[in-house]
Amino acid sequence: MEHRCFKCGNVLKSDEIALYRKLIWREAPRYLCLNCLAGDLSSTPERLQDLIDYYRYKQRCCLFVN
Numbered sequence: 001m002e003h004r005c006f007k008c009g010n011v012l013k014s015d016e017i018a019l020y021r022k023l024i025w026r027e028a029p030r031y032l033c034l035n036c037l038a039g040d041l042s043s044t045p046e047r048l049q050d051l052i053d054y055y056r057y058k059q060r061c062c063l064f065v066n
Ligand SMILES: [Zn+2]
Pocket: 005, 006, 007, 008, 009, 010, 032, 033, 034, 035, 036, 037
């Protein structure tokens, strides 16, 4: 099933969904793309991408699986 950002409507990648669940709400029924999430967090998409890499490779977080 295809998920879309509830702000801008972009199709979401699994990493974007995983990061949203990790940072915002584990049981979230809807998600934001990296751009919109960065705006909400006063961050940048690049920094959020770094976070995704951090969780995947350093923490081996179970949300971030390929
Ligand atoms: Zn968006």
